[in-house]
Amino acid sequence: MGLVQRRLATRLYECVLEIEEKQPNRRRVTHGFQKGRSIITNADRHHSRRYVFNIDIQDFFQSINFGRVRGFFQKDSTFALNDEVATTIAQIACWQNGLPQGSPCSPVIANLVGHILDVKLLKLAKQARCRYTRYADDISFSTSERNFPSLIAARADGKPAVWEPSENLASAIRQAGFAINPAKTRMQIRGSRQMATGLMVNEKVNIRPEYYNETRAMCHRLFTTGRYEIPRWPDRQETDQLGALEGRLSHIFAVKARLDLSSKRRKERHVKVPSGTIELCRRFLFYKNFVVNPLPVIITEGPSDVIYLRAALRARGKEFPKLYDARQEQKFLVRFVNHSHFMRENLLGHGVGGLGTLISRYHATLQEYAQEGQTAPVVLLVDNDEESDKAFKAAKKAIKEDGNGAASISVESNDAWHHLIDNLYLVKIPHGGAEQKKRVIEQLLPEEWLKHEVDGKRFDPSKKHGDHSSLGKVFFAKKVVEANADKINFGAFDALFSLLDGALRDFEDKRKQEAGGKVMAAS
Known part of the structure; x- marks a missing residue:
């Protein structure tokens, strides 16, 4: 089933690309499970704002059940599939009457079904003069208006520190087939820590200091003892497996270096990774390798x-x-x-x-x-x-x-x-x-493979990525050497x-x- 799900996901992503070519604004508010989008791009839309209001969708994937998946592919005008095909897609995608987390086709289907939610909430955000983004089940609104618009949320009666989603917001989410998770509603005001998709957004997108310091302590223990503790593991167990720590460091570096931006945008914003972060990553990679x-x-x-x-x-x-x-x-x-x-x-x-x-x-x-x-x-x-x-x-x-x-x-x-x-x-x-x-x-x-042509282009060793007239190194390695490895004399x-x-x-x-x-x- 895993192979079938991967193939379905590939086909659906191809369909999404076609849809986005015709509707380029379709993806601008959705940052989850999309090429070039991440929790960093999501958080970036909300930095340096007076108010940041976050809500979560309850049981996001599970609430997209078999009937909704089948109904979407039957009724959506961009697909309009017949009953048999729509049912087959739903059978491949769903497990226990919902989209299972971890399935390769769950993210793309969730984004397709969730598009109606984005349309409704973007309209509401524009009326309230707010920015709106969604990363899977994580929704953020932000504004620098003097007062946060009651069209989105307001303080609870008798509880000035508690903010509640407005009925307009809750109704729009219900109409799209979802519900708000009341335990994960939070308002963050300038002067206090503001977060979006797990990242600080007060002045710029950044890592929480506690997370960075915790990771640095883990590295220090690893370098001196060969083992380290993973926070929040049962019984504070120690490990010498490096995957979890490398994942944390990669995440820290990606945020600090703003890898979501093009090199041109990084220059314009004067992005510079702190020397301490580079040194920490360097020491870990040296140790590992x-x-x-x-x-x-x-x-x-x-x-x-x-x-x-x-x-x-x-x-x-x-x-x-x-x-x-x-x-x-x-x-x-x-x-x-x-x-x-x-x-x-x-x-x-x-x-x-x-x-x-x-x-x-x-x-x-x-x-x-x-x-x-x-x-x-x-x-x-x-x-x-x-x-x-x-x-x-x-x-x-x-x-x-x-x-x-x-x-x-x-x-x-x-x-x-x-x-x-x-x-x-x-x-x-x-x-x-x-x-x-x-x-x-x-x-x-062999000389004949160095001269091998792909779409009328030959390999040029001086070019890393190639151009309209020649093949670069990486393309040549993948599309000529790797693709024809069974025919080449090595x-x-x-x-x-x-x-x-x-x-x-x-x-x-x-x-x-x-x-x-x-x-x-x-x-």
Whole structure:
């Protein structure tokens, strides 16, 4: 059923895009479950206002029952489906007579059915000179008028601190087939803390200080003990699982960096992430990826490199059992670092220059953690060209400072791999013979695939995203290499995989020597 629900969701999202092309204002007040919309964009509509009034819809998903789903697809003029099709959609989407939370098709159907609610409440908000937004079941009105409009809400009789929704508001919500949750109605006035979708909106959209301080304390405990407590867990249990903490940090960074805005809008608003936030995220990502990494980690220059390596390892992995398990499990035995915005801005930097900075700071950063010894190696994989010069220089300096003497690392050098410092290694794309010392990873692909055309366009390695006349790196990696992986000869990657294999074996040997030395010292 999960696969069928995902396919239904995909089709419905395609329908929504068509509807929004014809009705561009349709989505402007709805911020939940839509591309480019989030709790941040929702909260942004209400910052720096005199009044912020929030209400919740009671049992939002469950109140959209089987009959409502079927009736919507039958009667809505943009769909007007026959009884059989509408019934089938409702059968796929509903469980126990409602939209189940967690189903891939519940959000898109909830937004479609909830559109009538948005129409009614937007009309009411305009009459009251308020801003209105909805994120799923979370509804916000705000205004800077001297008095909050009674058309929306008013103080309760005899209880000046209590605000109640107006009958106009309650009636409009009932007419749309929903009800207000009386336990979650709240008015916030300028001078006190104002919240919308869990974010502070007094002067700008921001994280609650308590949430940030709590997260920082969790990180400190993790870095010093290897474990941390998750607030509000039963019995305050400790864990070493990093997912929950990474989710909190990603959320904090997204809000502080205003990732909902375009880069142009961020510049216009002078958005700058506090240095303390960047440092906290950097330390966590370093810890996760380089200190307690259970598998060898491979860091590439960009996301397209990861796509090439995954495709090539699936094809050639049988020859390299330290890198890939080609048996029935068919799994990678190394982890490729994800080039997300979160990673680039807080740890990796941009391109090979960022890797050079990482090398320069690696040993000093490693000393900040209480963890003794690293469990797996970290391998930097770079192209063998002049663009990598900054990384080569940083690598030579790291080797020298580690007491291993000078090293020759350049485009011309033919060394297999380099142990830089601690658990950090450098591998560069191997030469293609005496006539092809300069080499980038794309040159390991067969020439005919580098010339492969998609819609009349060829790959241009100088362009990351491509344009009207050429394919960029990421598009080429996905639409040509990944899409045709079963047809491409990845044999030229064997030389590179041999180098990676050598670095991993060297780390294992060093670990064994260290363990042997400790045994000797103990005896």
